[in-house]
Amino acid sequence: MKFLMSLLVAGVLFGVGSASADQLRVVAATNDLAAIADAVGKDLIDLEVVARPDRDPHAIEVRPSTMRKTSKADIYLAVGLSLDMWSPEVVRGSRNRDLVFVDCSVVISPLEIPAGKVDASMGDVHPEGNPHYWLDPENGILLAHLVAGQFATLDPGNSDAFFMNAGEFEKEIRRRMPLWDARLRGQVFLEFHQSWVYLAQRFDMKIAGQIEPLPGIPPSARHLARLSELIQETNIPIAVRDHFHNESPLEFLERETGIKTAVLPSACKEPIAESYLSHFDEVADVLGGESPSANGDSK
Ligand SMILES: [Zn+2]
Known part of the structure; x- marks a missing residue:
């Protein structure tokens, strides 16, 4: 059987900055979640991404180096809706008991949720509805506010900055929305x-x-x-x-x-x-x- 899922590709972690002791350490499953984390956290966070953007996000092969970096993280941002089935594997492999795992799909309204029982005849990869929700800029706004709340809980001293940054990101999306x-x-x-x-x-x-x-x-x-x-x-x-x-x-x-x-x-x-x-x-x-x-x- 020639499932595309069999085309497992390598996931690599690439850091955006070098961590300092007072930065919140964030691991994001994908570039889009990382970009939103960057909008909210700016230089208050140290950010790592698991999946390369040119790979199929449904089929990332997790490397030990990914787990090692996650072992030192404070928070993990997952896409959810069965897109990144590899994210729980990263978290398990990191053995980081203090890690806060956030399924970012909780704030969006999923589309294309299968009616009735899910089986192989319905395809391979969207059993909980369509997981590509970051492609609606309005969902980007919801994600930014979710992330701000999570960052604020972990780093209350900077909560004002996180919420302000999320607000600015929302304003910028609303400004560009009519152009798109x-x-x-x-x-x-x-x-x-x-x-x-x-x-x-x-x-x-x-x-x-x-x-x-x-x-x-x-x-x-x-x-x-x-x-x-x-x-x-x-x-x-x-x-x-x-x-x-x-x-x-x-x-x-x-x-x-x-x-x-x-x-x-x-x-x-x-x-x-x-x-x-x-x-x-x-x-x-x-x-x-x-x-x-x-x-x-x-x-
Ligand atoms: Zn898909």
């Missing part, structure tokens, strides 16, 4: 994996279909033929995939139908606040219309 909305609203696209539903719901976009017939399951020839027909019938303008997805299904559809294809990462590039924000600009560059603030200069 103007470019993304109503756009139509085909996705590889069920990654983009939160973005699509926020900006009233239409996801015309998925390359994977079910999350984590590679497409059959028949599924691709059906997509090819759909593209021709309905003029879907673009199909996108992450770096770590197999490029050949999109190449096939491009050959068959002329559809535009692009790599659109579902994780932000760097574990810093601005990267979380500018990721939505990059998304709009790929999926959206012209930037309303564009002044005609060539890019």
Whole structure:
């Protein structure tokens, strides 16, 4: 069986700064959670990330070095909703009894929760609903306030700063939201994996279909033929995939139908606040219309 889950990839920890004694030590499962932690904690925290952004977050192989770093951490930020099934493994392996484990999905409203009993016929990787919730900027706001509350509990002396930083991050998202909305609203696209539903719901976009017939399951020839027909019938303008997805299904559809294809990462590039924000600009560059603030200069 050719489950994408079998494509286990290596997770590595990369530090953003060097820890000082009075900094809160934070380990985040993914770049996006780390970026939000950075927005809230700034230089009051020391931040480490487990998963590289160019790897499939469903399939990270945990290294001993990851556990060693987590053994000294104060708090671990997990994505939850069964995305990072490897996070509990990191925490167990760290043998850090004082570590505060935060499942960040508790503050968001999950989409695509399976009705009834979950079994293998429903795909591999979204048994508790869609876990790619960081792709709605409104969820970014909820996450920032969650993280601020957690940091404040662990480091009460800096609680004012954490809450103020979360408030500023919210203000910045609200400032940029109309710009993203103007470019993304109503756009139509085909996705590889069920990654983009939160973005699509926020900006009233239409996801015309998925390359994977079910999350984590590679497409059959028949599924691709059906997509090819759909593209021709309905003029879907673009199909996108992450770096770590197999490029050949999109190449096939491009050959068959002329559809535009692009790599659109579902994780932000760097574990810093601005990267979380500018990721939505990059998304709009790929999926959206012209930037309303564009002044005609060539890019
Ligand atoms: Zn997924």
